Amino acid sequence: MxxxxxxxxxxxxxxQWYNIMADLPNGMEPPLHPGTGQPCGPEDLAPIFPMNLIEQEVSTQRWIDIPEEILxxxxxWRPSPLYRAYSLEKALDTPAKIFFKNEGVSPAGSHKPNTAIAQAYYNKMAGTKKITTETGAGQWGSALSMCCSFFGIECKVFMVKISYNQKPYRRLMMETWGANCTASPSTETAAGRSILEKYPDSPGSLGMAISEAVEEAVSDENTKYALGSVLNHVMIHQSIIGLEAKKQMEMAGAYPDVIIGSAGGGSNFAGLSFPFALDKINGKEIDIIAVEPTSCPTLTRGPFAYDFGDTVQMTPMLPMHTLGHNFVPAPIHAGGLRYHGMAPLVSQLVLDGIIRAESIHQMETFKAGITFARSEGYIPAPECNHAIAIT
Amino acid sequence: MxxxxxxxxxxxxxxQWYNIMADLPNGMEPPLHPGTGQPCGPEDLAPIFPMNLIEQEVSTQRWIDIPEEILxxxxxWRPSPLYRAYSLEKALDTPAKIFFKNEGVSPAGSHKPNTAIAQAYYNKMAGTKKITTETGAGQWGSALSMCCSFFGIECKVFMVKISYNQKPYRRLMMETWGANCTASPSTETAAGRSILEKYPDSPGSLGMAISEAVEEAVSDENTKYALGSVLNHVMIHQSIIGLEAKKQMEMAGAYPDVIIGSAGGGSNFAGLSFPFALDKINGKEIDIIAVEPTSCPTLTRGPFAYDFGDTVQMTPMLPMHTLGHNFVPAPIHAGGLRYHGMAPLVSQLVLDGIIRAESIHQMETFKAGITFARSEGYIPAPECNHAIAIT
Known part of the structure; x- marks a missing residue:
């Protein structure tokens, strides 16, 4: 067999996790303080994040030990399986060998718990009692809800309103794990109320939900904020995907010519690709492709610029490809790919020519997802369909 | 670690699969023809099932080779992981070692593809063009839809109406895999129309849906019917769960004192427990418990008797614990546990004292499911919550 x-x-x-900060060919610009416009120091981030995570955020250490409790x-759910897609290859009639890594085996159904568990753990160590966050499709919110329940931390999730309505079972999952989930923009925060005043029918956006979650975090010293993508420490935690994949490709006696991942904020893509990007930086020839929706074309159409992570300009400004912090994407089904910005590390690697980006229409991705489901069995998420369609 | x-x-x-028919201490009564009341021969089943599956249905061979294509x-998704539930043990403050087998890693999210893939394969070998079936919670219907798509067989699913309304995403999964899914009772069959005439607001039942699926199968010689539980060949295919679990318990250096599974038609329970029941028949001391809802108490309250598998009396009569083929269970959430009958093999083993049954209320099972989700991460299905609650 x-x-x-x-x-x-x-x-x-x-x-150990891998931190690509140690290997960037041209370094990276620092985040800027939203008030002063000067480079942010760790103390500027302290009202939002615990110090142990801030240290990871600015770390340039290549390998970072994974604490026993996180392992x-x-x-x-880890190590997650790597598959050879024999049936998809046959359906496409291609001589290519296609492999895919299945992060859907996690209890929350996505790669998000890889960083949620780490963030919950470091917050617990730092004495955090409550964590606020936002969620798009609901994957990050449910992952964090689960991981907070493991460590007895209270969890509050602002969910983009259009997703809240499209994906009601996601809210049920968060509540099963003991979290509180609110549709955003909401009347619970000043940020939410100011947006609703101008746009009462807003479908919401990740930028708006971040504003609400950050506002609630900074208003209480025992409450911190957590982000499921974009930031450097998230990319570090997700690197475990690619590190496992490297071991598994070795078991398969193969090495990839092309690596493909869907990219919203960048964490799924970075998790798989950064450990291979290290090889590319060291001379290997690999084509590394981030795939995004044409309706939220951050990497393919957005300029590289300093921008806020949230709509009401509370977060530090990050150097990234961005469509502008006021961008409200169309309510497509891939809620996880509707963020206006892109992880600074992913953006920098595009600038450096280490990786490249492509964009694709929703309808095409559905077709690809059906081909995948009828050959390989698993029904991919709308987000993953983007990567499959490019394949 | x-x-x-x-x-x-x-x-x-x-x-190889394991067939407990070879080891029954007191043998088993044969199915009876619905018209004559005489024991059914293989030829009586031929309008419904392909002959290769009928041969398995009546087989007393202990070990049956699994074809390469099925492997x-x-x-x-197989072998599926066996877990040690350290966190649940801690939450319950128990000295017991608790293990659980996770069949949720299959693309359809349940154990049902273990037999769906086998039934689709044997039907393909026999030249079947279309398969009809019924589904309760939607697990069996989606599993069969997926497996039919692998082999290019048309698939038609009658879904119990209350579940069709409660679990709309299950229908979407079936359609993604290319199947056709109809709420039952429907106007598409004589059986469905006769039920709707008497009970226009019927929430449906597995017995009714079976009548519709069997009627559509017998009306065309290229169409066969498939059942996701109850029958002997289904129990054989599911035995792979317990066979793997035995290997894995050996890896863990342990052997179970108690085996627990939820039981609707019996296939999930039998799949895990029958390979261990063999050890019990051979002298090992194990407590083997089938758990069912108090609102559909087939094993705990239903007499052991010959009864029809479906509402309109089209199927052979089987010797089993049954609540009567006209029983319409309350619309609880565990749609997979709402069948009026129980697998003859499970029923026989209860008679023989090899296994025993317990029943439990829905509200208690939800509470147990939340304890499990907040400790072990995975959110169990309503069906599995029954087994967890008894644990």
Whole structure:
């Protein structure tokens, strides 16, 4: 019997995360303070994040040890399987060998718990009692809800209103794990009320929901904020995907010519690709492609510029590809790909020519998802359909 | 790091199914023809099932080889992981070691593809062009839809109306895999129309949906019917769960004192427990418990008797614990546990004292499911919550 999937045991799990900050060919610009416009110091971020995560955010250490407590929680779903897509290859009649990494085996159904568990853990260590966050499609909100429940931390999620209405079961999942989930923009924050005053029918956006979550976090010293993508420490935590994939490709006796991932804020894409990008920086020839929707074309159409992460300009300004912090994307189904900005690390690597971007229409991605479901079995998320369509 | 889960590679997969028919201490009564009341021969079943599956249905061979084509499809999700529930043990403050087998890793999200892939394969070999079936919660219908798409067989699913309304995403999954899904009772069959005439507001039942699916199958020689539980060949296919679990318990250096599974038609329960029941028949001391809802108490309250599998009396009569083929269960959320009958093999083993049954209220099972979700992460299905609540 030929091998369909490459599985690693709990004991084979990587014990360190990879931080691509250590290997950027041209370095990176610092975040700027939203008030002064000067580079942010760690103390500027302290009202929002605990100091142990801020240290990771600015770290240039290449390898970072994964604490034992996090490894034990990772073992609930990690190492995740790497598959050879024999049936999809046949359906496409291609000589290419196609592999895919299945992050859907996590209890929350996505890659998001890879960083949610780390953020919940570091917050617990720092004494945080409550975490606020935003969520698009609901994947990040449910991942954080679950991980907060593991560590006994209160969790409050602002969910983009159009997704809140499109994906009601996601709210139910968050509540099952004990979190509180509110449609954003809401009347619970000054930011939300100011947006609703101008646009009472707003479908919401990640930028708006971030404003609400940050506002609630800074108003209480025992409450911190957590972000599921974009930031450097999130990219570090997600690197475990690519580190496992490297081991598994070795088991398969293969090495990729092309790496493809869907990119909203950038964490799914970075998690898989950065460990391979290291090889590219060191001379390997690999085509690394980030795929986004044509209706939210951050990398393919947005300029590289300093911009706010949120709508009401409370967050530090980040150097990134951006469509502007006031951009309200069309309510497509891939709620996870509707963020106006892109992770600074992903944006920098596009500038440096290490990776490149493509965009694709929603209808085409659905077609690709159906081909995948009828050949490989798994029904991919709308977000993943973008990567599959480009394949 | 302590081991959280026991994983097997594709190559470790069992190569044979186990058939407990070979080891029944007191044998089993045969099915009876619905018209004559005489024991059914294979030819009586031929309008409904292909002959290769009928041969398995009546087989007393202990070990049955799994065809290579089925093993290759199994490898999409099998071997499934066995977990040690450390966090649940802690939450319950119990000295017991609790293990659970996660069949939710299959693309359809349940154990049902274990037999769906086998039934689709044997039908394909026999030249079947179309398969009809019924589904309760939607798990069986979606599993069969997926497996029919793998082999290019048309698939038609009659879904119990209350579930069709409660679980709309299940219909979407079936359609993604290319199947046609209709709420039952429907106006598409004589059986459905006769039920609707008497009870226009009927929430439906598995018995009614079976009548509709069987009627559509017998009306065309290229169409066959498939059942997701109850029958002997289904129990055989599901035995792979318990066979894997035995290997994995050995990896864990442990052997179970108690085995628990939720039981509707019996296939999930039988799949896990029958390979261990063999050990019990051979002298091991194990407590084997089937758990069902108090609102559909087939094993705990239903007599052991010959009864029809469907409402309008088209199927052979089976010797089983039953609430009567006209029983319409309350519309609880565990749609998979609402069948009026129980697999003859499970029923026989209860008679023989090899296994025993318990029943539990829906509200208690929800509470148990939340405890499980907040400790182990995974949100269990309403069906599985029954097994967890008894634990």
């Amino acid at each position: 030929r091998t369909k999937k490459y599985v690693l045991s709990d004991q084979d799990m990587p014990r 034990e929680k990772y073992a609930i | 302590r081991t959280k889960k026991y994983v097997l590679s594709d190559q470790d997969m069992p190569r 290759e499809k199994y490898a999409i």
